[in-house]
Amino acid sequence: MPTGPERAAEHPHRSGSTPLCFLHGLVTTAHAAFVVVGAGLLLIVIDAGVHGQAAAMGAIAVVLLG
DSSP states (O other): OOOTHHHHHHOGGGGSOSHHHHHHHHHHHHHHHHHHHHHHHHHHHHHHHHHHHHHHHHHHHHHHHO
């Protein structure tokens, strides 16, 4: 995939010179950040599901013994 000047030459509208291009850049960046955060949360949820029983048993033991 071309980057930098090559990409700008191929797609002049991606130079960010217009408000629409700027907005599109913001939306694309926000979407990428959302995907990364969403993937991280999904991994946390999966991890919690896998270890949920052990964690729940540990919490119950702490409450009973504490």
